[in-house]
Amino acid sequence: MLRFIPKSFGRHLRIIRSTRAASSLSLIKNEDLVQTGAFINGEFVQNDAKFLVRNPFDLSPLAEVTDTSLSQVNDAINYSKEAFQDFSRNTTPRARAAILSNFYRLMIENKEDLARLITLENGKPLSDARGEVSYAASFLQWFSEEAPRINGDLISSANPANRILTLKQAVGPVGILTPWNFPSAMITRKLSAAFAAGCTVVIKPASETPLSSLALCQLAREAGVPAGALNVVPVNNKMTPKVGEIFCESPILKKISFTGSTRVGKILLGESASTMKKLSFELGGNAPFIVFSDVKDIDKAVDGLISSKFRSSGQTCICTNRVFLQDEIYDEFTSKLVKKLKATTKIGNGLDESVTHGPLIHDRALEKVQFQIKDATAKGAKIVYGGHALPELGPFFHELTVLTDVGPAMDIFHNETFGPIAPLIRFKDTDEVLRLANDTEVGLAGYVYSSDISNLFKVAEQLGVGMVGANTGLISEAALPFGGVKQSGFGREGSKYGVDEYTVLKSIVLNVKD
Known part of the structure; x- marks a missing residue:
């Protein structure tokens, strides 16, 4: 059963009570950005199981984050299915563009806090973290401008009585698996393209860096993202493979987007075979x-x-x-x-x-x-x-x-x-x-x-x-088509091509002869 914690008093219950951790997280001025519950159907959800997030600088504890149960992961997937029908069909591209634009503005307004969160849980210097926040926000801005321009074509038919029309339609609910090295940018690069196309998402962030993803959920809610369109399910490292398997084998999720190692990519590729879902993988490099x-x-x-x-x-x-x-x-x-x-x-x-x-x-x-x-x-x-x-x-x-x-x-x-x-x-x-x-x-x-x-x-x-x-x-x-060849994966993120990863092409043959 889901247990919801109102944001007005949940924060102080969730933060590890140690002097070092408190002094670290006290650097975050906007306290609403410090969240530790799974984000499911528009609410932060707590349960009794937790896992500890530490600062890699000195291993000091930062916070105990909800260890999402497998039943809660399935709940999130089901909520993404329920939200998809309305989000894809009844939300206009311009409306989705406005949401992404609001999200972008909120990220920029909270840039310093988001950067400090990245540094605390990832360890990268503040200058790099600030750069990541700007980079992450740029995808929201880019795809807010792409959303109204997801167009099909009119193709000449060999039959003079026919017209061939193509439509780009949202592929469906999407499962997203992100790494720890860019805990904000790897999320926005994927979800912004998904939202532009009209897809809903369920995200499993890296267990080392869940706080940045949960902070983005708070901003997404403020930006107007509908309940169920964005779900984030943090889990501990040991449970990560099982959640990946659930994502890949779920008949509800129509696409998986993964950034990580080639070894794990091959596992996910095999697990996705039974559902023949669409995939985009950004894997290892050399x-x-x-x-x-x-x-x-x-x-x-x-x-x-x-x-x-x-x-x-x-x-x-x-x-x-x-x-x-x-x-x-x-x-x-x-x-x-x-x-x-x-x-x-x-x-x-x-x-x-x-x-x-x-x-x-x-x-x-x-x-x-x-x-x-x-x-x-x-x-x-x-x-x-x-x-x-x-x-x-x-x-x-x-x-x-x-x-x-x-x-x-x-x-x-x-x-x-x-x-x-x-x-x-x-x-x-x-x-x-x-x-x-x-x-x-x-x-x-x-x-x-x-x-x-x-x-x-x-x-x-x-x-x-x-x-x-x-x-x-x-x-x-954001303008770069990001992706590799050979065993570095397939698909492209960012750029004008990024939306295509979250759409399917439908053809309509119209006979115009009386």
Whole structure:
């Protein structure tokens, strides 16, 4: 049975009563944004089962969040079905656009609080968190403008008496599974396109970062999102696979949108087979960052690498994983990279405005970084910067690290790090670097720096990835069709193509002959 907690007195019952946690969450000025109940049918729902959310900076407890039961997950799915009929058919595209626009405005008004929530539960520095909130809100703005422009076509028929019309209709209720590294943006990138199309959603956020998703629910309710159109069901890590299975096997949910690892994506793909639902998966990457010797401004390329590789301590899906440097500039680039890192970076508590890089998210992330460094150095790589954990700062801190003399025999060459290591690899010419860069089963993003426009296009076109940054290390924005190829998944998010993932195309053949 669902148990509803009025927002007027629920907050103080839900927050962990420790001095450190209280002082952390007391930074959130808008207390209504601090929610810990599952959001089902327009209400925050509490039950007796809870799981603890900790700050990865020092493992201090932040809050106990409702551990949604499987029956409550099914309730949320059923509510999304009930809400879908009205939301898709009786809410005009302009009305949905107004809701998304209101949602955007509320996010911007609460930007600082939302950023602090992200930093508290994710660990990323405030500057990065503020950037994420702006990025997250931009999807609401973008799809508020796309909603009234979801149009079909009139197609000429071979039969002169017929007309062929196409309609784009909402696919139905959608199940959304999001990761911890962008706890706000990964939600808005999906739900804003779904809402624009007229879909209702049930979201399972990452168990490490549910507070940001629940804060968005509060703003969504204020923005006018109807009850049942948005449901969020946080669960502990152990229950996550079961909820994913329920989503995939539910005949009610007509689509799954998932951002996460390729391994989990394959599991969800198999579990969805019985219902033949629509899928869009944004999975793992192994992004190459290629710098040719003809580049006119090596410093610009260094800055691009730092932005791409070390943002959020390397914990983004489109982070550079392998750095390919042409022989002629290898040493100069390495020297400038190390010098720039020494001069411009500071590791610590993300709430400190002077900090540029925070902790990793958990012990498994730290262990992977340490393993890859140990494996690489045992096989001939050299540490020229960093290389060590920083337990004096907190349990999950690690130095930004640069490795030279990296080669294909090393684990880091083939497997995504999701951490702050830049492995530098030499190459001789275009053919060699394309062969090395494409020697991977995944293909999400890639980066190339060159002053030869012909070579730039050649490499960009032949890289086996879904997105390329050409002379830039920053590519993400709402206008970008975001997605990969090969085992990095399928489907696109954002851009004018993002709505198509949440629609089905219906054809009507009209005979106009009397």
